[in-house]
Amino acid sequence: MTDTKAPPRAKVGPLLRRAAAAEGAMWRSLYVWARRRPLSLAPGDDPFGYLGVVRPILGIFIALSAVEIPIFDLIVSNVVPWRPARWIVLVLGVWGLLWMLGLYASMTIHPHVVGDTGLRVRQSAGIDLWIPWTDVEALHKRYRSLPSSRSVQIEQEGDRRVLHIAVGSQTSVDVRLRRPMVFDLPRGRTEPVDEVRIYADDPIGLLRSAQGSPATETVRRPPPSPARSPGHPL
Known part of the structure; x- marks a missing residue:
């Protein structure tokens, strides 16, 4: 007789660990961002943010989170006779506001980085992929909207x-790759992929910075020729 509840139970542990890691990363990001220290970059590194497309949405959620704290406090203190309920709602409201600020901070202090030896792809504190220039066949600017x-x-x-x-x-x-690569993500290792597509607020600047990296000379700068194919990267 098989235990049909075993698979769901087996998933609880990894899920709780990911949630705890995300919570810890949020608080660390908020602390680093609040201290206003410059990004830690190696010589020759150029950071490129990706927050612009969601900044208005995050700003609205942060503002709503701040406004709802006194509103809910007023409602609960006058409607619910149980006094601890007011403090529970207040703590949850403050936590929600700090969580949204932490998400904003995490996306701010973890940009993509173009370096001399490769491209570092980031998204908040959870995704950190390294792609050496020797494994890059081409970079293209192309805006895409995804259904999900x-x-x-x-x-x-x-x-x-x-x-x-x-x-x-x-x-x-x-980012078109020369060979299939696997990457470690929060949910586990991927199958080999042939291309990575990312969002950057300044894709043209990212491509120009990558073109100027010494290690990319052999990747995207072919020897001069009389006629260059229009489809050649960069």
Whole structure:
């Protein structure tokens, strides 16, 4: 006789660990952001943010979270006779506000980074992918809207597998790989992917910075020729 409840129970542990890790990362990000220290970058690194497309939405949620704290406090203190309920609602309201600020902070202090040896793809504190320039075949600017709101999506396009690291259901830079690569994500390791698509607020700046990196000379700068194909990257 099999235990049909075993698989759900087996999933609870990893889910709780991911939730605890996300909570800890949120508080650390809020602390670092509040101290207003400059980003820790190596010489030659250029950061590129991706917050612009969701900044208005986050701003609205932060404002609503701040406004609802005194409103709910007033309602609960006058309607619910149990006094501890007021403090419970107040604590939850403050926690919700700090959580939204922590999400904003996490996306601010973890930008994409173009370096001399590769591209570091970030999204908040949970996603951190490293792609060496030697594994990059081409970079293209192309805005795409995705049907799903999930930040991490994998789809099959013909015989190619594509990893989307989206922000606001959008990507703006296509990173075509020379060989299939696997990446570690919060939910586990991916299958080999042939292309990574990310969102950056300034995709043109990111491409220019990548083009100027010494290690990318052999990747996207072919020897001069009389006629360059219009489809050649960069």
